[in-house]
Amino acid sequence: MLKTAFKSVDTWIFDLDNTLYPPHMRLFDQIEVKMIEFVMREIGVSREDANHMRHNYWAQYGTTLAGLMHHHDIDPEPYLAEVHDISFEPLKSDPELSTAIKNLPGRKIIYTNGSAPYAEKVVESRGLAGLFDDIYGVEHASFHPKPQQSAFEQVFTKAAVFPETSAMFEDDPRNLSVPHSMGLRTVLVAPKPMLAEHIHFHTDDLTGFLRNLR
Numbered sequence: 048m049l050k051t052a053f054k055s056v057d058t059w060i061f062d063l064d065n066t067l068y069p070p071h072m073r074l075f076d077q078i079e080v081k082m083i084e085f086v087m088r089e090i091g092v093s094r095e096d097a098n099h100m101r102h103n104y105w106a107q108y109g110t111t112l113a114g115l116m117h118h119h120d121i122d123p124e125p126y127l128a129e130v131h132d133i134s135f136e137p138l139k140s141d142p143e144l145s146t147a148i149k150n151l152p153g154r155k156i157i158y159t160n161g162s163a164p165y166a167e168k169v170v171e172s173r174g175l176a177g178l179f180d181d182i183y184g185v186e187h188a189s190f191h192p193k194p195q196q197s198a199f200e201q202v203f204t205k206a207a208v209f210p211e212t213s214a215m216f217e218d219d220p221r222n223l224s225v226p227h228s229m230g231l232r233t234v235l236v237a238p239k240p241m242l243a244e245h246i247h248f249h250t251d252d253l254t255g256f257l258r259n260l261r
């Protein structure tokens with residue numbers, strides 16, 4: 048049944064953070080600290096307020112950056128460079144995931160709400176370099192983040208994605224809603240399943256899931 052559902056898929060689109068590496072590697076914790084420090088300095092608020100703003104903007108707009116741009120006219124490029132200036136030490140290379148991705152038939156694409164240069168570093172640290180045909184970041188969607196429709200439309204147009212033959216893998220269920228409405232297969236990669244119409248499949252083991260498609 049699983050194999051049948053993905054039989055016609057020739058374009059494999061992966062989110063990056065907490066999808067191509069597991070959440071327990073906690074890379075995003077470092078980014079959150081950088082975000083809080085950026086907000087404290089640029090907006091001039093306390094650490095506690097900065098943390099609230101970070102979370103509230105993420106919840107409301109899809110990313111902290113989108114809220115900062117909307118409410119405070121923040122320039123995205125320096126922000127992205129600063130918050131992604133972290134240690135990639137927690138990431139470990141994953142030869143089994145590498146093989147599972149390599150064996151997928153067709154194009155492999157990364158689409159992240161982070162920046163593409165940051166994604167390159169993550170991919171390198173996970174031992175996945177050279178596997179992806181294209182890497183798209185938030186800068187390829189005029190800094191509009193997933194889950195916004197316009198973000199998916201811009202990136203999918205650039206990548207020439209045909210929804211009927213494409214699948215999207217994501218840890219954030221919000222970011223599968225638009226892909227589902229466009230007609231992609233959707234896979235939630237997360238520790239816990241979630242019952243929702245826009246989620247076709249769930250896995251807590253991306254490597255195992257991809258292997259089972261063969």
Ligand SMILES: [Mg+2]
Nearest residue numbers: 062064065218
């Ligand atoms: Mg993610």
